Amino acid sequence: MPSSVNRRLMAAAAATGGLVLLVSGCSYLSGGDGGTADTSDIDCSPYEQWEDTGGTVSIYASIRDEEGDRLEESWADFAACTGITVQYEGSGEFEAQLPVRLDGGNAPDLAFIPQPGLLERAAEDGHAVPVADGVQSNVESGWSEDWQGYATVDGDLYGSPLGANMKSMVWYSPTFFNENGHEVPETWDEMVELSDTIAADGTKPWCVGFESGDATGWPGTDWIENALLRTSGTDVYHDWIAHDIPFDAPEVEEAFDLADGIIRNEDYVNGTFGGVDSIAVTSFQEAGMPLLDGGCALYLMGSFYGAQFEDDVEIGEDADIYGFVLPPLEADAEVPIMGGGEFVVAFDDRDEVVAMHEYLSSGEYANQRASLGSWVSAHQDLDQSVLADPTDQFTAEVLNDPDTVFHFDGSDAMPSSVGTNVFWGGMVDWVTGADTATVLESVESAWP
Amino acid sequence: MEFSFLNELPKLVWMLIGIVVFLGVIGLMLVLLDAPRSKRDRWQAVFFLGPAVLLLLGGLVYPVIRTTVLSFYDRSGDTFVGLANYLWMFQRPEILQVLLNTLLWVLFAPVLATAVGLLYAVLIDRSRFESLAKSLVFMPMAISFVGASIIWRFVYAYRPADQEQYGLLNQIVVWFGGEPQLWLLNQPLNTFLLILVLIWVQAGFAMVVMSAAIKAIPTETVEAARIDGAGPWQLFSRITLPSVWPTLLVVLITISVQTLKVFDIVRTMTGGNYGTSVIANEMYSQAFSQGQLGQGSALAVFLFVLVIPLVVLQIRRNRKARELA
Numbered sequence: 017m018p019s020s021v022n023r024r025l026m027a028a029a030a031a032t033g034g035l036v037l038l039v040s041g042c043s044y045l046s047g048g049d050g051g052t053a054d055t056s057d058i059d060c061s062p063y064e065q066w067e068d069t070g071g072t073v074s075i076y077a078s079i080r081d082e083e084g085d086r087l088e089e090s091w092a093d094f095a096a097c098t099g100i101t102v103q104y105e106g107s108g109e110f111e112a113q114l115p116v117r118l119d120g121g122n123a124p125d126l127a128f129i130p131q132p133g134l135l136e137r138a139a140e141d142g143h144a145v146p147v148a149d150g151v152q153s154n155v156e157s158g159w160s161e162d163w164q165g166y167a168t169v170d171g172d173l174y175g176s177p178l179g180a181n182m183k184s185m186v187w188y189s190p191t192f193f194n195e196n197g198h199e200v201p202e203t204w205d206e207m208v209e210l211s212d213t214i215a216a217d218g219t220k221p222w223c224v225g226f227e228s229g230d231a232t233g234w235p236g237t238d239w240i241e242n243a244l245l246r247t248s249g250t251d252v253y254h255d256w257i258a259h260d261i262p263f264d265a266p267e268v269e270e271a272f273d274l275a276d277g278i279i280r281n282e283d284y285v286n287g288t289f290g291g292v293d294s295i296a297v298t299s300f301q302e303a304g305m306p307l308l309d310g311g312c313a314l315y316l317m318g319s320f321y322g323a324q325f326e327d328d329v330e331i332g333e334d335a336d337i338y339g340f341v342l343p344p345l346e347a348d349a350e351v352p353i354m355g356g357g358e359f360v361v362a363f364d365d366r367d368e369v370v371a372m373h374e375y376l377s378s379g380e381y382a383n384q385r386a387s388l389g390s391w392v393s394a395h396q397d398l399d400q401s402v403l404a405d406p407t408d409q410f411t412a413e414v415l416n417d418p419d420t421v422f423h424f425d426g427s428d429a430m431p432s433s434v435g436t437n438v439f440w441g442g443m444v445d446w447v448t449g450a451d452t453a454t455v456l457e458s459v460e461s462a463w464p
Numbered sequence: 465m466e467f468s469f470l471n472e473l474p475k476l477v478w479m480l481i482g483i484v485v486f487l488g489v490i491g492l493m494l495v496l497l498d499a500p501r502s503k504r505d506r507w508q509a510v511f512f513l514g515p516a517v518l519l520l521l522g523g524l525v526y527p528v529i530r531t532t533v534l535s536f537y538d539r540s541g542d543t544f545v546g547l548a549n550y551l552w553m554f555q556r557p558e559i560l561q562v563l564l565n566t567l568l569w570v571l572f573a574p575v576l577a578t579a580v581g582l583l584y585a586v587l588i589d590r591s592r593f594e595s596l597a598k599s600l601v602f603m604p605m606a607i608s609f610v611g612a613s614i615i616w617r618f619v620y621a622y623r624p625a626d627q628e629q630y631g632l633l634n635q636i637v638v639w640f641g642g643e644p645q646l647w648l649l650n651q652p653l654n655t656f657l658l659i660l661v662l663i664w665v666q667a668g669f670a671m672v673v674m675s676a677a678i679k680a681i682p683t684e685t686v687e688a689a690r691i692d693g694a695g696p697w698q699l700f701s702r703i704t705l706p707s708v709w710p711t712l713l714v715v716l717i718t719i720s721v722q723t724l725k726v727f728d729i730v731r732t733m734t735g736g737n738y739g740t741s742v743i744a745n746e747m748y749s750q751a752f753s754q755g756q757l758g759q760g761s762a763l764a765v766f767l768f769v770l771v772i773p774l775v776v777l778q779i780r781r782n783r784k785a786r787e788l789a
Contacts, residue, residue, distance in 0.1 A: 112752035137755060141540060230735040230753065290624040290646070296738065297622060297649055433539075433754045441558065444737055448649060462556070464539070 060097035062380050070099040071368035076117070076124035077358070078110035083323075083390065090385040094375050100368045111436075118143040123363040126373060128178055130358045131428040132166045133435060139169040144361050146172040147377075148370040154377035158395045162422045166429070167359045175359030176377035179385075180394040182355040182411045183238050183318040183425060184245075185339040189307050190332075198313070200340045203347050204246065207314075208277065211284050214313050220287040223312035224279050224295045225303025226444060231436070235300045236443025237427040238354070239279060239316060244271035245352035245423060246345050253352075257426045259463060263434070264456035272452045280447065287312025295447040307337060316342060318355065322407035323390055332406045339407065341414060353414060356425045357394065386412075394422065431464055438462040489515065528768070535761035549762035559763075561739055562746045565655050569726060569742060572656070574719040577663045578712065581670025586700060589678055598675065602668035609665065613732035616661045620647040620733075651739045658740060661729050666722065670715050677711035678704060710781070717778050724771055743767045 060067075079087055084106040095102050105124070107113055111134060114127055123143060129135045138144040147155065155164055155176045167175035186207075193199070196217065201207035214221035226235050245253050248267040255261045256268060278284055280292050288311035289298045301324055304315040308329065315321075319339070322331055330336045344351050360376050362369055375381050379397025386393065387402040394415045403409045414420060427435035442455040493511050538545050553559050581601075588597040604612060621631030625644055629635040634644040648654050681704065689703050705712075727744040730736055736745045743763055751760025 109752075112748075115755050116752060134755075230731070230749070232735055232737045288624070288627065290622070293646060293649060294622070294624070297646055433750075433756055437749070437754050438558070441737070448738075458557070 058093050058096055060093075063094055063097040063375070066094075066098045066100075066371040066375065068099055069368050069371045071366065072101040072103060073126060073368050073372045074103045074105070074124045075126045075128070075372075076105050076107070076110065076114065077128035078107060078130060079128065079358075080106035080108065086388045086390070087385070090381070090388055091372075091375070093384075094372075094381075098368075098371060100372060102372065114138070118363070125362065125364045125366070125369045126376075127361050127363065128358040129175065129361050130356060131432070131435075132359070132424055133429055133432050135167060135175055135359055135361055136169050137432075138361060138363075139172070139174045143363055144174050145363060145365050146174055147176060147362065148365065148373065150370065150374040151176050151377045154374060158377065158379060158382075158397060160394070160396070160422065162424075163357075163394055166424050167361075175361040176373065177394060178358040178360050178376060179391055180355060180357035180411075180415055180422075181319045181392065182341075182353060182414055184242050184342045184352065184354045185317065185319050185321075185411075186342050187304055187307060187315040187317055187321060187337060187339045188313060189310070189336060190334050190338050191336055192307075192310055192313055194334075201343050203343050204274070204345045207343055211278065211314070215283045219310065219313060220283075220285060221313045222278060222284045223287040223289070223303050223306055223315045224285050224447075225289070225298035225300045226295050226447060227297050227299040231440065232296070233440030233443040234427065234436075235303075235317065236279075236295075236447065237435075237439050238318070238425070239275045240268075240271055240443070241354050241423075241426040242316070242342050242352075243274040244268060244426075245354060246342075247271050247274055250352065250421060250423065253423060253426065257429050259430075263460040263463060264453070269452060269456060272446075272456070276452065293448045296444050319392065319407055319411040322405065335406075339410060350419075350421075352423060353420050354423045354425060355415070356428060433464055434459060434462060531761045531764050531768075534757055535765045537758050537761075539756045539758055541757050545758065549758045550766075552759060553762055553766065558741075559746065562741045562743060565652075565740060566724070566742045568652070568655050569659060569662075569723050570720060573659045573662045573666075573723040573726075574716050576659070577666040577719050578670045578674075578716050580663060580667040581672075581715070582674045582708075582712065584667070584671045585675035585678055586704065589675065598671065601671050604665045605668040607665065609661075609726075609728035610732050612661055612665050613729050616657075616664070617733055620657060622646050622648075648734055648740075649738050654734065654738055654740050658729055658733055661733070662723060662726060666719050670719065673711060673715050674708060677708040681707045710785070713781065714778070717774050717781075721771060721774050721778075724767060724774075743770075 077084075077087075084104065087106075088102070088104050091102055094100070110127075111131065114129070114134070115137070117123055118138060118141070127138075129138070135144070152173055155167075155173060159177050163177050164173065167173055167177065188200075196214075198210055198213070201210050211221040224235070226233050228234055241253070244256065244267065247270050252261065252265075252267050256263070256265065261267070279295065282292060285292055286294050286298065286303075288306045289295075289303070300317065304317055304321060304324065306312045307315055308325075322337075325331065325337060332338060341351055341353070360373060362373050379395055382393040382395040382398045383402050385391050386398060386408070389404055390408065392398075392403070392408045392411045392415065396416060398412060398416060400409060400412050400416070403412055415422065427439050429435065430439070438459045442450075442459045445458075446452070446455045534541050535549055536544060536546060553563075584597075584601055588594050591597070607615070618630070619632045620634075621629075622634055622644055623629050623631070625638070629638055629644060631644075631647075633647060637644060647657055685703060685707070686699070689699055694702065725744050726742055727748065730740055730742050730745045731748075734740045736742075736749060741749070744767065747760050747763040747767065749760075750756045750763060
């Protein structure tokens with residue numbers, strides 16, 4: 017056989033073979049392995065209204081690993097009964113990549129957005145679609161007005177709340193407290209007194225850690241937001257986020273001073289990690305661990321921190337680890353709660369997307385997801401008896417208390433150039449020695 | 465989460481598809497090129513250059529134009545703001561810090577990496593363990609910047625004095641009776657500690673190229689110099705250095721371009737915190753994390769402008785080398 021014919025044959029074979037592989041590969045990726053799920057042993061009655069919807073819904077969020085698996089498990093029955101194929105994708109770069117996907121015309125059907133600032137941006141840029149009527153009524157009956165407000169842009173509701181967490185929580189070790197005769201403080205002054213007592217016994221009372229990779233500094237903003245809510249109350253807090261008062265208003269300086277008394281106090285921090293400046297390089301995940309062996313006694317961190325502890329650490333009111341709500345300044349003052357959560361936002365209004373969104377905003381979903389563990393919702397129909405974890409029970413109790421006014425994490429609600437950048441950076445500068453006025457002024461001057 | 469081959473399968477399939485598409489295109493081109501010989505040359509040019517030109521247009525030229533246009537618009541790309549983004553860049557103290565850091569990187573990293581590589585190449589030249597010594601220095605090249613950064617994060621790790629150190633550097637300090645330091649926090653030392661990572665990775669590249677250049681020096685020249693009574697230093701400064709000078713410049717320029725776009729090291733080690741951010745990192749952070757498309761684009765354009773002279777220099781040198789050959 018002449019060599020040129022030979023070569024041509026080879027090339028043709030490569031091209032054809034390639035095509036075959038390409039086609040089979042594509043069909044594999046588009047879910048050829050799926051097949052229809054067996055619905056015979058699932059009780060499909062809760063999903064009757066969405067029966068035979070069919071279709072595919074893509075969901076994009078920042079939730080990954082074990083939590084991501086639990087999410088997928090939480091809607092498995094729904095998917096099987098309605099015939100909807102749910103394609104879930106969790107990404108560590110969600111906040112950065114969502115706008116890229118939106119601008120690139122590659123929007124997911126639903127996204128779980130943890131920042132009202134980002135939600136607002138998606139709505140203003142015309143990517144997000146206002147919620148369907150079914151979702152609207154679910155949200156109105158399920159969540160308090162403060163929650164609805166965070167997903168409302170120009171009078172239209174653009175999302176339904178999903179999970180929630182509480183960031184006004186001080187983690188402590190009940191064992192350590194019992195052994196040393198300490199009691200959970202009721203006011204800020206009592207907390208300072210307690211810190212002094214523990215410091216006098218030779219233990220650094222507080223652990224603090226701001227390091228969080230790209231997001232380093234955010235735990236510091238939680239300190240300031242909690243302090244501001246306690247020194248100046250709800251109205252000032254909201255004015256501050258909306259920039260109706262400047263970032264460096266005297267009220268804010270007062271809040272910094274309150275936090276200053278604890279986190280920049282060499283006698284109080286930083287349990288087993290070093291001096292005040294070690295806060296900047298201690299990761300928030302690692303920072304609370306000394307609670308377990310008496311390295312420090314108190315750690316302000318969100319309710320989600322419970323997931324950081326190993327399985328053999330017992331969480332409970334008389335166990336190894338538990339939390340209390342960061343106390344107010346005065347004994348019988350209102351206790352402000354600050355926290356975060358995700359909002360389900362839709363970028364399409366196909367039937368199956370609406371069906372999925374309706375389900376995610378329902379009380380049934382909240383209970384279904386909560387029963388799988390490590391998750392709390394501020395949904396008023398959440399049945400607290402399905403919560404297995406004491407931290408979740410505690411959080412749900414606080415969040416669903418009718419007297420609780422929930423304040424969304426201020427830095428997440430500010431424009432992202434401030435809330436996720438200069439403010440975070442400012443907190444790092446602050447714990448490494450910059451004076452309060454300089455930090456405040458620098459953040460204020462960066463406001464767009 | 466455990467690594468599961470099955471879970472990773474989709475990625476592998478995508479990779480396979482990529483390879484297959486590539487092979488398919490090549491196969492198709494070969495089939496078509498084997499067609500009758502008329503006008504063959506022109507078609508050959510179209511077939512071989514066509515895909516490259518298309519990819520360049522779509523992947524390089526268009527983004528450059530769009531980025532440049534965006535840099536004159538506001539955060540969402542709707543309102544024309546003129547030079548505001550460029551003025552912002554030179555007015556915000558934290559961005560000035562970023563520019564200064566980039567300057568430090570460009571001044572120190574390429575020169576030091578090349579110098580270390582050259583020195584090492586000279587020292588091990590024709591020694592008994594040359595290939596072993598070369599492999600040792602070259603090995604970091606096989607590690608990605610992210611991998612290297614993770615290794616060095618451990619080297620710089622900090623624990624207070626009363627605890628066991630796990631950071632190598634602090635352990636050494638403690639052995640000598642010093643206080644452990646928060647290395648990554650101390651400005652501007654931290655920037656230099658990050659530069660060290662780049663040098664660690666790139667010195668191997670410089671060494672290999674310089675070693676080849678040294679070996680290309682004619683033995684007659686070296687021997688003649690020896691007979692004339694040149695000592696080691698004279699041999700280095702009068703013979704070796706002038707002979708390898710063109711290669712040295714190529715290495716220097718290559719590492720400079722690498723340095724200007726350094727992103728992975730900063731992102732992995734400090735996330736740009738503690739005053740260590742550089743242009744490439746700030747650009748990503750502004751454009752994507754904070755949604756400031758205009759400001760991010762302005763930084764990108766600025767970086768592009770900085771790289772151009774180096775690329776021009778490189779191309780000129782290449783052309784000159786070809787003319788000489």
